[in-house]
Amino acid sequence: MATINLENIKKIYPNGYEAVHDISLSIAEGEFMVLVGPSGCGKTTLLRMVAGLEDISHGSLKIGEKVVNEVSPKDRDIAMVFQNYALYPHMTVAENIGFALKLKKLPKEEIGNKVRAAAELLGLTEWLDRKPRELSGGQRQRVAMGRAIVREPSVLLMDEPLSNLDAKLRVKMRSEVLKIQRQLGVATMYVTHDQTEAMTMGDRVAVLNSGNLLQCDTPQNLYDYPIDQFVASFIGSPAINLYQAELTQGAKGLILAGELIDLPDSVLVSHPILESYASKQITVGIRPEDLSLADELETNAVGAVVEIVEALGSELIVHFTIKANSITVEGAIEEAETIMESKGAGVARIEPRAIVKAGDNVRLKPNSTAFHFFDSVTGIAIY
Amino acid sequence: MKEITRSEPRTLSGSMVSSGKKKRGKSLGARERRFAFWLILPTILGLCAILLYPSLQTITWSFQHYILTDPLQHNFTLSNYTQLIHDHVFWLALKFTLFYAILSVLGQTLVGLGVALMANREFRGRGLFRAALLFPWMMPTVITAVVWRFMYDPNYGLFNGVLQRLGLPHSFVWLGSPTLAVIALFLVAIWKVNSFAALVFLAGLQSIPASVYEAADVDGATAWQRFTRITMPMLRPTILVVLVLRTVEALQAFDIIYGLTLGGPGYSTLNLPLYLYQQAIQGLNFGYGSAMGVILAIMISAFAFLYVKVLYRPESLG
Numbered sequence: 001m002a003t004i005n006l007e008n009i010k011k012i013y014p015n016g017y018e019a020v021h022d023i024s025l026s027i028a029e030g031e032f033m034v035l036v037g038p039s040g041c042g043k044t045t046l047l048r049m050v051a052g053l054e055d056i057s058h059g060s061l062k063i064g065e066k067v068v069n070e071v072s073p074k075d076r077d078i079a080m081v082f083q084n085y086a087l088y089p090h091m092t093v094a095e096n097i098g099f100a101l102k103l104k105k106l107p108k109e110e111i112g113n114k115v116r117a118a119a120e121l122l123g124l125t126e127w128l129d130r131k132p133r134e135l136s137g138g139q140r141q142r143v144a145m146g147r148a149i150v151r152e153p154s155v156l157l158m159d160e161p162l163s164n165l166d167a168k169l170r171v172k173m174r175s176e177v178l179k180i181q182r183q184l185g186v187a188t189m190y191v192t193h194d195q196t197e198a199m200t201m202g203d204r205v206a207v208l209n210s211g212n213l214l215q216c217d218t219p220q221n222l223y224d225y226p227i228d229q230f231v232a233s234f235i236g237s238p239a240i241n242l243y244q245a246e247l248t249q250g251a252k253g254l255i256l257a258g259e260l261i262d263l264p265d266s267v268l269v270s271h272p273i274l275e276s277y278a279s280k281q282i283t284v285g286i287r288p289e290d291l292s293l294a295d296e297l298e299t300n301a302v303g304a305v306v307e308i309v310e311a312l313g314s315e316l317i318v319h320f321t322i323k324a325n326s327i328t329v330e331g332a333i334e335e336a337e338t339i340m341e342s343k344g345a346g347v348a349r350i351e352p353r354a355i356v357k358a359g360d361n362v363r364l365k366p367n368s369t370a371f372h373f374f375d376s377v378t379g380i381a382i383y
Numbered sequence: 384m385k386e387i388t389r390s391e392p393r394t395l396s397g398s399m400v401s402s403g404k405k406k407r408g409k410s411l412g413a414r415e416r417r418f419a420f421w422l423i424l425p426t427i428l429g430l431c432a433i434l435l436y437p438s439l440q441t442i443t444w445s446f447q448h449y450i451l452t453d454p455l456q457h458n459f460t461l462s463n464y465t466q467l468i469h470d471h472v473f474w475l476a477l478k479f480t481l482f483y484a485i486l487s488v489l490g491q492t493l494v495g496l497g498v499a500l501m502a503n504r505e506f507r508g509r510g511l512f513r514a515a516l517l518f519p520w521m522m523p524t525v526i527t528a529v530v531w532r533f534m535y536d537p538n539y540g541l542f543n544g545v546l547q548r549l550g551l552p553h554s555f556v557w558l559g560s561p562t563l564a565v566i567a568l569f570l571v572a573i574w575k576v577n578s579f580a581a582l583v584f585l586a587g588l589q590s591i592p593a594s595v596y597e598a599a600d601v602d603g604a605t606a607w608q609r610f611t612r613i614t615m616p617m618l619r620p621t622i623l624v625v626l627v628l629r630t631v632e633a634l635q636a637f638d639i640i641y642g643l644t645l646g647g648p649g650y651s652t653l654n655l656p657l658y659l660y661q662q663a664i665q666g667l668n669f670g671y672g673s674a675m676g677v678i679l680a681i682m683i684s685a686f687a688f689l690y691v692k693v694l695y696r697p698e699s700l701g
Binding site (some may be wrong): 035088090 | 592599600601603617
């Protein structure tokens with residue numbers, strides 16, 4: 001077991017393209033660290049640098065107490081699960097799992113015992129004599145896991161290991177991967193583009209975008225205290241609603257969609273810098289669950305037109321528009337999630353029995369104590 | 384289609400509809416099969432004309448006394464085969480055919496594999512190197528053989544010339560001594576064909592995903608272990624293809640030997656196809672040549688069968 005320490009790591013390709021900018025990150029023993037971000041954000045490159053499959057252009061990488069920048073992958077005492085599993089097609093499941101041990105020239109009997117133990121842990125015992133092509137996607141994924149854990153590595157690296165599985169299996173495997181990691185107790189770096197996977201699995205989550213590490217924190221802290229608009233948009237599903245708004249004098253209220261919403265004193269206490277934005281434009285973030293339907297005459301609410309209602313049984317996902325400019329952060333939201341792209345679009349999670357349908361004019365009351373505020377120019381959070 | 388429109392107004396019951404579907408499926412299938420037959424008929428006729436008929440004719444002639452200078456005798460006879468058994472030149476040619484096929488294919492495969500491994504690496508000018516690989520393979524064999532014969536010439540050839548400039552012994556009669564002629568022939572054969580093997584191997588190498596090598600790296604494999612435990616097993620189907628294709632071709636080698644040594648000196652580089660040519664075309668003994676042809680065909684089939692038996696493993700193709 002070991003820690004992983006990245007200090008000012010950079011990746012610059014020969015053509016000058018800088019894929020990873022100056023990232024520092026440390027992963028404690030036994031910690032499950034998730035690297036999350038949109039495609040091309042540099043998360044896989046970073047993981048491959050830790051694995052030794054990519055050179056480190058700048059900075060230092062320590063596994064345990066040793067700087068391993070120049071150490072080959074085989075001498076880093078790491079195991080890696082690849083996105084496409086990278087199983088050896090000509091070997092059986094048992095041979096795949098035991099390959100690393102065979103290379104270490106361990107006695108045959110010991111290899112057999114370890115392979116059987118790993119197979120049992122992963123429910124692969126009856127498949128040990130099969131070739132990878134005879135297995136389902138989920139089983140192949142388990143073989144890849146088996147190959148990684150049988151060596152009892154100091155560090156476990158996983159590159160989108162669940163992305164090739166169907167949605168149901170992915171949910172099941174999430175908890176299994178986590179269970180195995182807990183049993184092994186090794187420092188783990190796990191790359192994914194799926195924020196749900198990141199939130200449910202990580203002890204801490206590192207959010208990357210365009211080669212930069214934006215924020216690294218526990219999932220709840222990321223959700224509650226995002227450092228900027230990107231993190232706020234990326235974490236959470238459905239995504240946070242971001243609108244242009246204006247603070248009133250003394251920052252006692254917020255004008256959103258032409259309506260005044262009072263800000264309780266507690267908001268100014270928890271966001272002391274907000275005062276300096278008094279009478280200025282800001283971006284306000286409202287999580288979908290912080291909106292509720294309000295009566296027609298209620299104050300501190302905004303008028304909205306319902307566009308689409310998705311009934312999930314446990315709640316209603318109401319897509320609406322308000323008379324405000326909505327802000328979309330590039331790369332933060334997958335296209336499939338943004339059903340509407342109209343100006344002022346937003347999403348609310350409403351209690352399931354509410355009577356609301358597409359085309360209705362409603363009033364939505366935001367929970368003003370749960371507002372997120374961002375500088376409208378830099379996108380940085382205001383606390 | 385007509386049957387369905389007729390049956391539909393009568394009843395809407397599921398069974399009728401399904402039987403209608405069945406009928407349609409059957410007639411469609413039969414129609415498609417008939418159409419397919421007409422499409423492949425020209426090919427079948429072509430193959431019969433250029434493959435089946437000559438093969439059957441060769442087998443027939445091999446059992447007949449058929450020399451153009453003698454009157455044709457249609458009677459069945461084994462004399463061609465018995466004569467072969469007692470013909471020591473035939474045995475020499477047969478031995479050399481096998482020797483040439485095995486050694487040249489081995490050389491072509493090994494050199495080809497080395498070249499492919501090299502071409503698969505990242506280096507400056509790789510594209511040019513890969514394109515250059517094609518040249519020996521593109522050149523007609525007989526021209527290759529003639530050009531190399533010039534280079535082997537003891538008086539004005541390239542080889543002796545280079546040796547002379549290096550101050551080394553330079554009076555080799557390359558194609559004049561049995562041992563040197565065999566070596567010279569192998570050199571040409573390997574030079575000419577390794578590029579084909581290399582191209583096929585390169586395609587095979589490129590189909591091995593990079594991530595498998597990366598996984599092996601992480602698993603602790605050295606470069607040699609990566610080669611023996613990943614590359615070679617995953618290349619096995621490709622190697623099989625090259626071995627089968629090349630052996631079949633090497634057993635039939637004609638133009639390269641004809642152009643370079645004409646089977647000489649003596650019988651030292653005479654192989655079965657060349658001896659067959661001498662007997663059947665130059666000696667006009669079609670019966671005797673046909674018997675040799677039949678034996679050659681059996682030998683080639685046996686080799687192909689053996690390779691597939693030993694090397695073909697369907698799971699390695701997945």
